[in-house]
Amino acid sequence: AQSVTQLGSHVSVSEGALVLLRCNYSSSVPPYLFWYVQYPNQGLQLLLKYTSAATLVKGINGFEAEFKKSETSFHLTKPSAHMSDAAEYFCAVSDRQTGANNLFFGTGTRLTVIP
Amino acid sequence: DTGVSQDPRHKITKRGQNVTFRCDPISEHNRLYWYRQTLGQGPEFLTYFQNEAQLEKSRLLSDRFSAERPKGSFSTLEIQRTEQGDSAMYLCASSLGRTVGVYGYTFGSGTRLTVV
Numbered sequence: 001a002q003s004v005t006q007l008g009s010h011v012s013v014s015e016g017a018l019v020l021l022r023c024n025y026s027s028s029v030p031p032y033l034f035w036y037v038q039y040p041n042q043g044l045q046l047l048l049k050y051t052s053a054a055t056l057v058k059g060i061n062g063f064e065a066e067f068k069k070s071e072t073s074f075h076l077t078k079p080s081a082h083m084s085d086a087a088e089y090f091c092a093v094s095d096r097q098t099g100a101n102n103l104f105f106g107t108g109t110r111l112t113v114i115p
Numbered sequence: 116d117t118g119v120s121q122d123p124r125h126k127i128t129k130r131g132q133n134v135t136f137r138c139d140p141i142s143e144h145n146r147l148y149w150y151r152q153t154l155g156q157g158p159e160f161l162t163y164f165q166n167e168a169q170l171e172k173s174r175l176l177s178d179r180f181s182a183e184r185p186k187g188s189f190s191t192l193e194i195q196r197t198e199q200g201d202s203a204m205y206l207c208a209s210s211l212g213r214t215v216g217v218y219g220y221t222f223g224s225g226t227r228l229t230v231v
Contacts (some may be wrong), residue, residue, distance in 0.1 A: 009155075034219070036222075041227070042224055043208075043222035043223050043224045044158070044206070044208075044220075044222040046219050049219055090157050092157075102148060102163060102171065103160065103220065104160065105157030106157050107157050108155075108156070
């Protein structure tokens with residue numbers, strides 16, 4: 001079964017510092033991979049997705065993620081954190097082989113930005 | 116069309132009561148999904164529809180949970196005989212096309228259920 005592991009349930013960075021949120025997937029075949037952001041009492045908003053095109057994927061709000069097959073990773077980065085980036089971030093995977101009918105989410109990483 | 120709408124935003128109910136949530140997807144989206152999210156966890160897949168057909172329901176949490184999408188447009192999720200463990204955020208999402216990987220999902224803002 002597809003799954004993702006997000007290392008670090010809480011990450012704190014200073015405003016202007018690099019943001020790095022980690023995600024590793026388990027799959028024998030490279031799946032589709034996604035990063036979503038969730039603000040308090042809101043649904044999930046898609047930041048970016050990997051669908052086997054370029055391994056470096058650029059998303060909204062200055063975020064990007066790099067697919068590394070050798071490391072089974074899809075870490076999310078942003079060069080300079082902004083206060084508005086404070087939120088919960090979820091990595092998700094879907095199974096390319098079975099037609100990708102649903103998403104499996106990690107447990108999330110709460111990002112705090114310190115002024 | 117401004118996105119996926121869910122109603123109500125919040126629901127407080129007494130244990131043992133039945134509750135029903137509604138989801139209105141993006142109009143041109145043919146697939147609709149239900150997820151549950153408990154505190155500190157990622158969303159957990161429950162079921163999905165393609166048009167009016169419910170193609171996956173084995174992950175519904177118990178037989179107290181049921182979902183419908185009678186005309187392939189809006190959907191309802193019903194929980195019968197609610198329990199305190201049902202307290203969670205219930206998220207709906209919709210997508211266009213056969214694969215999530217190509218088109219992605221659009222999520223609604225969710226319905227937060229509190230069972231007292």
